[in-house]
Amino acid sequence: MLSETLREAATRFGDRPCLVEPEGATLTFGALHLASERLARQLAQAGIREGDVVALQLPSNFDYVISYCALARLGAITAGLNPHLAAGEQARILDMLQPRVVVGIHSTSGGSWPAYDIAEFDIQHEVDKPQVIDPAELEPLAELPPDPERPVAIVLTSGTTGLPKGALFRNSQLEAISRIDLGPNWAEVWGIGGAQIASTQFAHIGFMTKLPWYIRCGMATYLLPKWRTETVMELIDAHRITTLGVIAPQLAILLRHEALPRYDLSSVDLIIAGGAASPPALITAASQRFGARYSVRYSSTESGGVGLSNDAGSPEDQINSVLFPREGVEAGVFLEDGTEAGAGVIGELRLRSNAMFAGYWNDPESTQTAVRTGWLHTGDLAQRTPSGGIQLTGRHRDRYVRGGYNVYPTEVEAVLLDHPSVADVAVVPLSHEVLGSIGAAVVVPTAGAQVPTLAELREFCIDRLATWKHPEALVLAESLPYTSGLKLDRAQLASIVAQEDSQ
Incomplete structure (x- = not known):
């Protein structure tokens, strides 16, 4: 799905910016397509085949996205490692993944797999230029037949309860995520534009599973190595950012920043906040300051980065972060005996959708614990409201008496x-x-x-x-x-x- 989408995007709007680095270097959709096609051939020559797991030890830059698209072109499975993890943590994750190879910066093999330095490959970004593939320029590379069940990515969980697990996603899940995010007519959506700031690492669920529809929309993504409040305001002002993804504390700090009056933030029409509670006062202040819709989101790595939002609630529900399942997602609050909890009764939040992960990589036991009778057991506690919505109350393991x-x-x-x-x-x-x-x-x-x-x-x-x-x-x-x-x-x-x- 990813490589087919990129090929079509390169044809439709190849000269548009796809990725923009802080210093201004731009990778167009056409240049991304060409670079990923070139790299796919080099990886194939290095022995990478369909179904191989390749771990990326790369920062969130052009090389990461080019590598991901190149591996998808070959039918290989990309597993991105967050560069902020300690060396020991990355080594343990690689032991769990057992990749065919590791691609990184100054990579050296620490296990039974070979390691390649990204510099060994002649990627040739050719930034700031529209690119069209000349078939005579590249060695022939067989097209993969469509396969909804072909694995595409392994996304690591946050690891807040121990060693991160690897959540596997197939083409069918990436399509379901695009449908939930773009709507039932997602396959007809092309080139609607927009601009966003990459506020998470590319190895995160929010990028790995949503990149196909970012490309489909022709959305420009501005890279941000580290969240700095004034840098974010500068990017919004200079590049007319339309979608701002944040965690609530980041937004609270931005709204109280002394430099705020100096910047024009009126281009933002959607704020997406997850990862932490959004107090009613923050929702009100941000909506008024930006003149934008404030969408509180709940999801997890296992859910595919889609789940609940406050979009469907009444104005009162929206400001109080009362959440409802997004289109294509089922949600329920269940007691320990498996019955649904009534309004005001705290139980476990469970989700079900076609976007859910296919299972944990090399860990069938944990998969059976997480998914039972078709429901994803989130481990999060919630309660139904009188309006039929859902309010989160915490996690089982965080509760104290x-x-x-x-x-x-x-x-x-x-x-x-x-x-x-x-x-x-x-x-x-x-x-x-x-x-x-x-x-x-x-x-x-x-x-x-x-x-x-x-x-x-x-x-x-x-x-x-x-x-x-x-x-x-x-x-x-x-x-x-x-x-x-x-x-x-x-x-x-x-x-x-x-x-x-x-x-």
């Missing part, structure tokens, strides 16, 4: 994020000899605001949360730890809080 009462950190965090002196916050449990556990709030204060005290935060919670949910310890921090997949690293947070508590 204070004096016999369950407390879900995400519920407390959503309230504290509304405090004007709180830029970012996470709640983690502390052991207590009488109550079992109490909540400690790790707070990143808002720049320029008065640093909040524990008493002030507890008073702020009085009319918003039951007393047993109020934080009972406060740790101030310059920033919160996030995983390479932009998820809150609660294990590291627990260590920070424990260390503070012991002092």
Whole structure:
């Protein structure tokens, strides 16, 4: 699907920018097609065949996308490694993947597989130029027959519970994701344009499974090696970015940045926020400042990066992040006995769609645990609202018990994020000899605001949360730890809080 889509895009709008680096170098759709065709032939000469797993140890740049498209052209399976992972973590992941080869920068083999430095291949980006393939220029390369079940990508999970697992996606899942994101007439969509900032690593689910429809739309993607608030505002202003993908704390910091009045952000018509709770005050402020629709999203690697959103709710539901299944996705809240939970009753959120992963690579046991009777067991806790929507309340493993009462950190965090002196916050449990556990709030204060005290935060919670949910310890921090997949690293947070508590 990916290589066929790129070939058609190169014909339809080959001279449009596809990828733009921070310094301005541009790779057009035509140039991407030509470079990936050239690389596919070199990889074939190196022995890469259909069904081979190739691990990419590359940063999120032109080479990564060219390599992914070239491997798809051969029917090989791309497994991208996030470059922010430590060397030991990457080595363990490679042991799990058992790739045919590794392609990276200054790569050396650490296992039974050969490693290639990307510089060994003559990719020839030929940026800033429209490119049309001259058949006489390239060695013949057999066309693969259409196959919906052909594996395309292995996307690593966030690894917040241990070593990341490899979620496998086939052509059929990539098509289902395009259908959910673009609508039922997705196959007729070509060249509608738009511009976005690459706010995640290319190895992330949000890029690996959605690249085919980015290409189909002719969307320009501006590369951002690291999120810097003012750089993001500069990109929006200079390149008229239309879609802004963020996690809520990033957006909160942007809205409070002293340079905000200097930039024209009016081109943004859609804000997509996931990965962290979006407080009602943030949704209201961002919608007003940008004049844009604010779409709260919930998904996971296993769900294919599609799941729930607040788009279908009433205005009140939308501002309170009440979520509904997106078109083509089924969702339910289930009790441990397998029955559906009633309104207001907390249970496990489960999803079902054609976009769901095909299974964990080399891990059938974990696959059987994650998918049962056709449902993806997310491990996230949720409850139905009176309107029929779904509100997330946390994860099973994050829940703690204070004096016999369950407390879900995400519920407390959503309230504290509304405090004007709180830029970012996470709640983690502390052991207590009488109550079992109490909540400690790790707070990143808002720049320029008065640093909040524990008493002030507890008073702020009085009319918003039951007393047993109020934080009972406060740790101030310059920033919160996030995983390479932009998820809150609660294990590291627990260590920070424990260390503070012991002092």
